[in-house]
Each structure stands twice: as C-alpha cells, then as structure tokens.
Amino acid sequence: xxxxxxxxxxxxxxxxxxxxxxxxxxxxxxxxxxxxxxxxxxxxxxxxxxxxxxxxxxxxxxxxxxxxxxxxxxxxxxxxxxxxxxxxxxxxxxxxxxxxxxxxxxxxxxxxxxxxxxxxxxxxxxxxxxxxxxxxxxxxxxxxxxxxxxxxxxxxxxxxxxxxxxxxxxxxxxx
Amino acid sequence: xxxxxxxxxxxxxxxxxxxxxxxxxxxxxxxxxxxxxxxxxxxxxxxxxxxxxxxxxxxxxxxxxxxxxxxxxxxxxxxxxxxxxxxxxxxxxxxxxxxxxxxxxxxxx
Numbered sequence: 001x002x003x004x005x006x007x008x009x010x011x012x013x014x015x016x017x018x019x020x021x022x023x024x025x026x027x028x029x030x031x032x033x034x035x036x037x038x039x040x041x042x043x044x045x046x047x048x049x050x051x052x053x054x055x056x057x058x059x060x061x062x063x064x065x066x067x068x069x070x071x072x073x074x075x076x077x078x079x080x081x082x083x084x085x086x087x088x089x090x091x092x093x094x095x096x097x098x099x100x101x102x103x104x105x106x107x108x109x110x111x112x113x114x115x116x117x118x119x120x121x122x123x124x125x126x127x128x129x130x131x132x133x134x135x136x137x138x139x140x141x142x143x144x145x146x147x148x149x150x151x152x153x154x155x156x157x158x159x160x161x162x163x164x165x166x167x168x169x170x171x172x173x174x175x
Numbered sequence: 176x177x178x179x180x181x182x183x184x185x186x187x188x189x190x191x192x193x194x195x196x197x198x199x200x201x202x203x204x205x206x207x208x209x210x211x212x213x214x215x216x217x218x219x220x221x222x223x224x225x226x227x228x229x230x231x232x233x234x235x236x237x238x239x240x241x242x243x244x245x246x247x248x249x250x251x252x253x254x255x256x257x258x259x260x261x262x263x264x265x266x267x268x269x270x271x272x273x274x275x276x277x278x279x280x281x282x283x284x
Contacts, residue, residue: 002180012180019182019192026196029215030203042215045196049222052192055183056233058243068250073218073257080261081211084268103205111198118190125235134232134239142240154251161255165262171269 015055022048035081043074060136189230196223209274210264218253225249 002009021044028041046069053062143151182188196219203216225246232242268274 002178004180009180012178012183015183016179019188022192023195023199026199026219029219030199030207030212035209035211038212038215042218045219046222049196049226052189052226053229053246056189056229057239058229058233061229061243061246064247064250068254069218069222072254076257076261077211077215080264084211084265084274100206103202106205107198107202110201111194114194114197115191118194119187123186123235134243138240139243143244147244150248154248158251158255161258165258168259169262169265171266 011055014051018048018051018055020048021045021051036078039074039077039081042077043070046070046074058134060139186230186234189226193223193226193230196220196226208276210260210267210276211274213276214257214260214264218257221249221253 002012004010004013025041025043025045025048029038029045030041032038032041046065050062050065050070053059053065200216200219200223203219204213207213207216228242228245228249232239232245236242264274267279271278273279
C-alpha cells in the first residue's frame with residue numbers, strides 16, 4: 001500500500017479522476033436528453049481519454065486528442081446541433097418500450113465478454129523493449145519513412161471527405 | 176489485492192475501460208433516436224478502439240510508435256467521418272425538417 005502523499009500516490013489519484021471523467025462523460029453523452037449536453041459529455045470523455053494517453057507515455061497523441069476531438073469534432077457537432085437540432089426535451093419517445101432494456105442487456109453482455117477476455121488472457125510483453133522509443137522524434141521519422149504511403153493516403157481521404165461534405169451540404173441550398 | 180493507486184501501471188485497467196467505452200457506445204447507438212446522438216455514440220466506440228491500441232502499444236508492442244501512429248490515423252478517419260456524417264445530417268434535415276430516425280422512412284409506407 002503506497003501512501004497518498006507521494007508522487008506515485010498523487011498520480012494514481014489523478015488517474016482515478018481521469019477514469020471517473022471518462023466514464024461520467026460517456027454516460028452523459030449517451031443518456032442526456034438535450035443534444036448540447038451530450039456533446040458536452042463527449043468533450044469531457046475525450047479529455048479523460050487524453051489523460052489516459054498521457055499516462056501511456058505518449059503526450060503527443062494526448063495533445064492531438066484534445067486538439068482534434070475536443071477542438072474540432074465537438075465544435076463541429078455543436079454547429080450541426082445549432083443548424084439542425086430539434087429540441088428533444090419534451091418529446092414523447094416513439095421507440096418500443098423494450099428498446100432501452102434490450103440495448104442495456106446487449107451492451108452489458110458485450111462489456112462482460114470483452115472485459116472477461118481481457119482479464120483472463122495471459123498477456124506476454126515483448127522481450128526487447130527499448131525505453132526511449134516512441135518519442136515525438138521517432139513518431140515523425142516513422143511517419144515519413146515506414147508509414148509514408150499511409151500518410152499520403154490519409155491526406156487524400158481527408159481531401160475527398162472535405163470536398164464530399166461540401167458537395168453534400170450544398171445540395172438544395174439555392175432553393 | 177491490487178493497490179488502487181497503482182491502477183495506471185496495469186494493462187488490464189485500460190482494457191476494461193476501453194470495453195466499458197465500447198459498451199456505452201453500443202448502448203447509445205441502439206437507444207438514441209436522432210442521427211446526431213448516434214454519431215456521438217459512434218465516436219465513443221472509436222475512442223474505445225483507440226484506447227485499446229494505445230494500451231497494447233505501451234505494454235506489449237516491441238516498437239511503441241506503431242500504436243501511436245495507428246491512433247493518429249483513427250483520429251483522421253474519425254474527423255473525415257464526422258464531416259461526411261454531419262453534412263449528410265444537414266442534407267436530411269433540409270429534406271425532412273427533422274433529424275429523428277423515425278421520421279426518415281420514405282419506403283416504409
């Protein structure tokens with residue numbers, strides 16, 4: 001049992017905070033009645049996940065997570081909610097009554113299966129682990145050497161996505 | 176009994192959290208009644224997958240750049256997916272004046 005007032009203890013406490021942030025954010029994102037609140041929950045959840053990435057020794061990916069997801073994706077979804085979102089707050093649910101419990105059952109079974117699998121398996125860590133790999137410099141080097149083809153392809157995908165979304169959203173605007 | 180303050184050093188913690196995120200995402204995807212809510216749940220599922228990749232990358236992979244690059248690619252794909260999905264949602268809203276999944280049923284009669 002380590003003491004709370006050491007560096008490890010405090011970082012463990014912060015980690016517990018990140019777990020709470022992520023799970024609470026995810027629950028708010030799926031259960032809130034109004035869409036703006038769900039987007040806010042999603043942003044909370046992404047902040048927690050960025051914290052996990054920091055604990056997993058990759059601060060660059062953590063910063064990218066905040067920049068892209070919280071700063072890009074969430075803001076875009078908020079724009080869409082303002083353009084198209086109807087207030088769901090006092091609307092009667094038209095779903096079957098069974099949908100909620102069945103969804104809970106299915107996702108509960110999935111979580112049980114996946115978590116059980118993760119906990120029961122014997123994971124073998126690699127033998128030749130090098131301490132200083134995975135820094136930002138290594139990341140940039142392998143993006144421009146080993147993964148340069150996928151890097152170019154993902155740029156093309158993003159370009160096509162941008163042009164495609166412009167074309168899609170433009171339809172019927174002149175009416 | 177494992178020390179609760181040392182949770183961040185074990186692979187299992189991350190895997191269980193990723194499984195929980197995936198499950199919550201599936202729950203939202205089934206139970207939500209409008210397209211933006213379903214999109215938000217899909218984002219949760221994608222984050223669960225990325226968290227899995229990052230955890231395996233940190234604890235098991237011999238070369239710890241692979242998982243980080245994979246996660247960066249997942250982020251790019253998710254950004255493209257959000258852009259396309261939101262413009263489809265805007266187009267649907269123009270035609271049907273609603274983003275409710277039950278309203279967009281032209282073929283059902």
